[in-house]
Amino acid sequence: MAKVISISSSPGRGTPKYPVPEGNFIKDFGMEGDGHAGNWHRQVCVFDVSSMDYMSTEERAACEETYSENITTKGIELHTLPVGTKLQIGETILEITQIGKDFVKDPSLHTPREVIMHKEGVFCIVLKSGKVNMGDGVSIV
Numbered sequence: 230m231a232k233v234i235s236i237s238s239s240p241g242r243g244t245p246k247y248p249v250p251e252g253n254f255i256k257d258f259g260m261e262g263d264g265h266a267g268n269w270h271r272q273v274c275v276f277d278v279s280s281m282d283y284m285s286t287e288e289r290a291a292c293e294e295t296y297s298e299n300i301t302t303k304g305i306e307l308h309t310l311p312v313g314t315k316l317q318i319g320e321t322i323l324e325i326t327q328i329g330k331d332f333v334k335d336p337s338l339h340t341p342r343e344v345i346m347h348k349e350g351v352f353c354i355v356l357k358s359g360k361v362n363m364g365d366g367v368s369i370v
Contacts, residue, residue: 233364233367234363236301242264246263251361252360253358254323256357260299273323273354279304302318305367305369307351308328315356318367319360319361321357322356325351328351330346
């Protein structure tokens with residue numbers, strides 16, 4: 230069964246995310262208190278650790294110390310799902326709106342985690358408000 234392994238938030242764009250015990254996700258807005266929330270198509274960032282399977286042990290360890298997505302999961306290769314897929318994570322329902330994002334600077338200047346996020350990060354909008362906690366299930370609706 231797929232599950233949530235971490236939840237993170239940041240006060241503003243361009244600032245590091247920090248772990249939080251739970252997230253409150255608000256319909257048409259995103260994660261309460263997160264700087265990326267708002268009326269746009271990338272309200273919530275989700276990442277599955279299976280994307281790190283090809284990394285070296287050192288790269289993977291560095292990434293695992295710096296999760297910075299709103300929701301990090303284990304058990305579903307999220308980046309392989311089509312845009313429009315709906316996910317139930319805890320109490321909330323999200324819809325995938327984008328996979329990956331363009332690099333604004335040379336990829337060699339990014340950390341391995343940032344490179345993976347640019348290639349395989351999943352961006353969503355919130356369709357149903359609700360709380361998400363570590364250990365909550367993740368399923369395709």
